[in-house]
Amino acid sequence: MxxxxxxxxxxxxxxxxxxxxxxxxxxxxxxxxxxxxxxxxxxxxxxxxxxxxxxxxxxVREIELPQPGSDWRDAVRRRVLSARTVLLRHRWAYRVIESRTGPTPAVLEYLDSMIGVFRDGGLSADLTHHAMHALGSRVLGFSQELFDTSGGAAAPDAGAADTMAERYPRIAELAGAAAHDGGSVVGGGCDDRFEFEFALDLLLDGFERLRARGWTSAAG
Missing domain, CATH: 1.10.10.60 (Homeodomain-like)
Known part of the structure; x- marks a missing residue:
């Protein structure tokens, strides 16, 4: 044994x-x-x-390590998407991560390593600080969504749906604008692969533009 x-x-x-x-x-x-x-x-x-x-x-220790010599954006993207893959494998984990009163040792090691990727890529400590805040929980592979449809409530009947659409037409318009991949959702709502990568790429591109122009929080 x-x-x-x-x-x-x-x-x-x-x-x-x-x-x-x-x-x-x-x-x-x-x-x-x-x-x-x-x-x-x-x-x-x-x-x-x-x-x-x-x-x-x-x-968290299942998340892949950064590849030496990679472009910082590619390295961050690969690790964040690796984290997402890990959370899809362990679908309970994101809620346990959220429930912790403080970061665990492996989470601290992961965050320290991610900060290193930013710094080695030429981002200042100031910009890296704000980049980590902007990424938030995405750095660990999940995001808090504005519209969470995971609550388990019964779907409204056609009449109720029509009434909702009349009362909140812009929400109804957005709800019907794109299909979401339910099989890839980490925590419910619209946090599917496309939405997750869309937001991640916007953030990474924005960080690079700020880095290139020498942005500081003091200059705003």
Missing amino acids: TRLNRERVLRAAVALADEGGIESLSMRRLAQELDVVPMALYKHVANKEQLLDGMVDAV
């Missing part, structure tokens, strides 16, 4: 969450999966919160 260690505990916890969602994960269920008594887990994770922190770190 493989000896129990922290890595094995976290790997099993991630697999359980992948299979049944984060709500299905408990210390008792995890102990059953590993064929140990629950108390054995506490030698490796002090409590459920520490387990969740460790799971976040395990997931």
Whole structure:
């Protein structure tokens, strides 16, 4: 029998969450999966919160490393889209990341590395600071959307839909303007691949224009 260690505990916890969602994960269920008594887990994770922190770190460490010598925009884009791919593989993870009261060690390592990509690409510390704020959660592969349609409410009947369209015509116009790939959504709403990459590319192009003209926040 493989000896129990922290890595094995976290790997099993991630697999359980992948299979049944984060709500299905408990210390008792995890102990059953590993064929140990629950108390054995506490030698490796002090409590459920520490387990969740460790799971976040395990997931974030799946994001690909930056490629040496890459253009900074290509490097940032590749890593952000790699992060998105990882979150699509572990669909529970973005909500756990949001729930943490502070960044975990792997998240800090990832953010430090991303800042390094910007700085090595010629962006000032000032511009990099604002670029990281502008990217927000996109740097970890997901975004908070204005219109979240993941709530599970029943679809309105035709009459109600017509009434909504009459009352809010511009929202109705936008809702019908483009199709979204439901299979690639991380958290619901319009956060599909096209929308995500559209926003990411706009940001990266904007950062490059600011870098090229020597922008500083003091000059505004």
